Amino acid sequence: MADSNKEISEYVTLVSNDDFEFEVLRSAACISGTMRKAFDPASGFKETTQNRMKFENINGVILEKVCEYLYYNQKWADAKNVPDMEIPPELCLELLMTADFLNC
Amino acid sequence: MIAGRGKQRIRPPRRGLASSAVDFDSIWSLLETAFRQIHTSNASQLLYEELYRHAYQVVLKKKGEELYSSVSRFEHEWLSEDVRSEIYAHYSPQMLPHTQALTTSTATERRMAGEKFLKGLKEAWSHHQVCMSMIADVCIYMDRTYCNDNRLPSIYTTAMNLFRDDILQSPITTNDNRPVLHLLNQVILDQIQMERDGDVIDKHLIKSCVYMLESLSESGDESKADRLYNVSFEVDYLETSRAFYSREADAVLRDTDAGTYCKHAGRRIYEEEDRCRSTLAESTMPKIQQVVEDELVRNKIVEVVDMDSGVWFMLDNDRFEELSLLYNLNARVDDRKSVVTRAVQQRIVALGDDINKAALAASQSAPAAPGDAAEKSKPSAQTNQQTAAAIKWVEDVLALKDKFDMVWKESFQQDNMMQTAMTRSFADFINSTNFPRTSEYISLFIDENMKKGIKGKTEAEIDTVLDKAIxxxxxxxxxxxxxxxxxxxxxxxxxxxxxxxxEVEKQMISKMKIELGNNFTTKLEAMFKDMTISEELTASFKKHVEGLGDKDPRRIELGINVLTSMTWPLETMGSMDEGEGKQSAVFPVAVDRIKQGFEKFYNLKHSGRQLKWLANMGSADIKAVFPKVAQKDGSFKERRHELNVSTYAMIILILFNDVPTDQHLTFEEIHARTNIPKADLIRNLQSLAVAPKTRILIKEPMTKDVKPTDKFFFNEGFNGKFVKIKVGVVSSGNKVESDRERRETEKKNDNSRAFCVEAAIVRIMKQRKELAHSQLVMETLSQVAAQFKPEVSMIKKRIDSLIEREYLERIEGAKVDSYRYLA
Known part of the structure; x- marks a missing residue:
């Protein structure tokens, strides 16, 4: 992805602390309050200009689950009787803390 | 165990994501550096994730309070040191109006300086907003948890309030005590004043400063009431505007006329509206309008309306546009438009009174002219003049009405209330007690039109004339x-x-019927019916006489009008006067025969009806033969004339049939032989012997007045230009009544009113049985209102009279005066 893409790109890149990269839809990423602020075109942080955000405290496994959740959330946003998302119990606690961090 | 989806947050345990030990000071120094970079627009190399993570950790470690106060302190220091000095750089003493006397700055320089200051302030503000939103984004976790839990305003709000305290409300420099806010207000007001004086100013700049003031509030909570704009700027603005418009109103009033003033005021109001939209806040619009309306309209409208060039001038000169402006101005401050309405009403009454006076003057100037020459022509001239006055009066009033209708349409937006007021004013002067002849004049106007005016007019034109009368x-x-x-x-x-x-007569009556109701016209219609019946009667009598078979070539033809005495106003024709009418005139034998013949005939048709002959109202066509007598012009032949004379004149002339040419009859003799009432006799003799064109009799001595001893001869030498000659009886036309006559009419009218009032009272009491005095008066007034407006004293009198005649009685011991109906 280009470094200085001033256009509002459709996709953004999320990077875990073990350097896994996830390309997700901007609209899905912005479900997270933290990411929304980071990618907000009105503010002038580096994330905004690069459309890339690195998480120093989230590993690839968790970040993958987060991306899954973001799409899951987007897909079922207005639906009822939604099937539960599959969460491996061992990730539970970590996911919880990440959710608080990401505000989603 | 699903995290996410919902908003509920489950705190993670104190391990894992964050390293367990957090050193606040080192993190803060990192954040502070970053913030400083943000403030100096150097944020593009900062990683949001990193800053957020640090702030997140600090708050997570229960250090929220410290972070919050650190950020606040940082912002406070930043604003009061860096930003304030920056603002001061934009400040120059030139920009304030009151320093203008000291420096030699021109208005343009002042405007530029002001704009520079505004621009600096605006930029500082918008920059502060941008930076703070970034900082707030970094500290969002603190806002979410710490501020929420402790009910503190978000860091963004706090920083905005800091801007208010550290910039706007602190002095511009240490040795200048005026707060920035005060300067800001002054500059904006000055700019607005420049715009009022015709300069072009940067409206957007001011608008953004207004936005700033609008988004800050005095106390920090976000209620609208104490926004800085409202508590600080708006107050000043309204105050200075009030002073300005108050001064301006006086100046403009002094220098121009009312029309210009109205235009000016209208423009100012519009400008202020526009200014609120483009430069200031819409919420100020009603307030500033109130101020402008107060100063330019409410306080001045009376003065403007009463100016020499005010409403009267506009009305008189058909300044519809200015009137309309004035009307609109008045409407702004007063739903009832009372000031303009009052002036219009006064003008109507004044103009109406003028018309009344002119009519009175015109009708009185004639009798004032003395002179005994041409006795016959004088009264007729007077009649004409009076009638002319009446017609002129009606036409003037109609013209006035047309004019004001026009004004009403053009200038007053057909306002209902205005129409009512105008109608009331017209009614006021038309019914003015100084001018009692209205009814008579209107009737005369119709009369004149019926007799002459409508000749040769189309139906539509006639219609308009009739409508005008209505x-x-x-x-x-x-x-x-x-x-x-x-x-x-x-x-x-x-x-x-x-x-x-x-046809037209009937049309008129049907119009009156629509306007005034059936009651009003029944008698008038009955009169028409009598006329039709009489025509039939005459025809059938003629047939009856022919049927009798005696072909008498000298038979007299009879045309007859049988009038119902109740419906016809016979007394006003003078027939019942002085009790003399009872002894009817002696008709010549030939006439008397046919009269008796008709009476018999009539009695056959309608038994039990009494016919009363009203000779004074009839007329006769007689053929007269004047013998061969030498004429002045030398001709010498017999002349035949058909004379159309009144019935009385016919009787008199027939008397002379039996009198030899050289013999004479005195007045006394004529009176004795004809039994014509003296007054009528005098009039008829005057028209026969005095009027120059119809001098069929010769009077001795030849004077105008008829005295009992006067002698009358038949004028054998009479010579008329035409075969048919109409001998008019003096004072036969419809004319304005003399004062005496009018008093009589009024007296009669009062009598008939008395009956009406009594009838109304009895009707009411019959229904109510018992009623208080004041209520009775009210109801009586409303009952007879369609016909006339009685005096209360008259109603009282009628009540008394009814009590006397035992229709009513007073209720003893009632709290208020009350009456009871006695069946």
């Missing part, structure tokens, strides 16, 4: 008086065949 009639209060006059005039028209078209 319009005036609408204003008349004393409809019964009008009815009396109209009946009298109609009676003359019908009996003397003066009316041009019966």
């Amino acid at each position: 319009i005036l009639l609408r204003y008349v209060q004393d409809k019964d008086l009008f009815e009396r006059y109209y009946k009298k005039h109609l009676c003359r028209r019908l009996l003397m065949n003066k009316s041009i078209s019966n």
Whole structure:
């Protein structure tokens, strides 16, 4: 992805602390309050200009689950009787803390 | 165990994501550096994730309070040191109006300086907003948890309030005590003043400063009431505007006329509206309008309306546009437009009074002219003048009405209230007690039109004339008086065949019926019915006489009008006067025979009816032969004339049939032999012997007055230009009444009113049985209102009279005066 893409790109890149990269839809990423602020075109942080955000405290496994959740959330946003998302119990606690961090 | 989806947050345990030990000071120094970079627009190399993570950890470690106060302190220091000095750089003493005297700055320089200051302030503000939103984004976790839990305003709000305290409300420099806010207000006001004076200013700049003031509030909570804009700027703005417009109103009033003033005021109001939209806040619009309206309109409207060039001038000169402006201004401050309405009303009454006075003057100037020459022509001239005055009056009033209708349409947006007021004013002067002749004049106007005016006019034109009369009639209060006059005039028209078209007469009556109701016209319609019946009667009598078979070539033809005595205003024709009418005139034998013949015939048809002959109202066609006598012009032959004379004149002339040419009859003799009432006799003799064109008799001595000892001869030498000669009887036309006559009419009218009032009282009491005095008066007034407006004293008198005659009695011991109906 280009470094200085001033256009509002459709996709953004999320990077875990073990350097896994996830390309997700901007609209899905912005479900997270933290990411929304980071990618907000009105503010002038580096994330905004690069459309890339690195998480120093989230590993690839968790970040993958987060991306899954973001799409899951987007897909079922207005639906009822939604099937539960599959969460491996061992990730539970970590996911919880990440959710608080990401505000989603 | 699903995290996410919902908003509920489950705190993670104190391990894992964050390293367990957090050193606040080192993290803060990192954040502070970053913030400083943000403030100096150097944020593009900062990683949001990193800053957020640090702030997140600090808050997570229960250090929220420390972070919050650190950020606040940082912002406070930043604003009061860096930003304030920056603002001061934009400040120059030139930009304030009151320092202008000291420096030599021109208005343009002042405007530029002001704009520079505004621009600096605006930029500082918007920059502060941008930076703070970034910092707030970094500290969002603190806002979410710490501020929420402790009910503190978000860091963004706090920083905005800091801007208010550290910039706006602190002095511009240490040795200048005026707060920045004060300067800001002054500059904006000054700029607005420049715009009022015609300069072009940067509206967007001011608008953004206004936005700033709008988004900050005095106390920090976000209620609208104490936004800085409202508590600080708006107050100043309204105050200075008030002072300005108050001064301006005086100046403009002094220098220009009312029309210009109205235009000016209208423009100012519009400008202020526009200014609120483009430069200031819309919420100020009603307030500033109030101020402008107060100063330019409410406080001045009376003055403007009463100016020399005010409403009167505009009305008189047809300044519809200015009137409309003035009306709109008045409407702004007063729903009822009372000031303009009052002026218009006064003008109507004043103009109306002028018309009244002119009519009175015109009608009185004639009798004032003395002179005994041409006795015959003088009264007729006077009649004409009076009638002319009446017609002029009606036409003037109609013209006035047309004019004000026009004004009403053009300038007053057909305002209902205005129309009512105008109608009331018209009614006021038309029914003015100084001018009692309205009813008579209107009736005369109709009379004149019926007799002459409508000749050669199309139906539509006639219609408008009639409608005009109806319009005036609408204003008349004393409809019964009008009815009396109209009946009298109609009676003359019908009996003397003066009316041009019966159709039009009927049209008029149907119009009155629509306007005034059935009651009003029944009698008038009955008069028409009598006329038709009489025609049939005459025809059938003629047939009857022919059927008798005696072909008498000298038979007299009889045309007859049988009038119902109740419906016809016969007393006003002078027939019942002085009790003399009872002894009817002695008719010549030939006439008397046919009279008896008709009575017999009539009695056959309608038994039990009594016929009373009204000779004073009839006329006769007689053929007269004047013998061969030498004429002045030398001709010498017999002349035949057909004379159309009144019935009395016919009787008199027939008397002379039996008198030899050289013999004479004295007045006394004629009176004794004819039994014609003296007054009528005198009039008829005057027209036969005095009027120059119809001098069929010769009077001795030849004077105008007829004295009992005067002698009358038959004028053998009479010579007329035409075969048919009409001998008019003095004072036969419809004319304005003399004062004496009018008093009589009024007296009669009062009598008939008395009956009306009594009837109304009895009707009411019959229904109510018992009623308090004041209520009775009210109801009586409303019952008779359609016909006339009685005096309260009259109603009282009638009540007393009814009590006397035991229709009513007073209720003893009642709290208020009350009456009971006695069946």
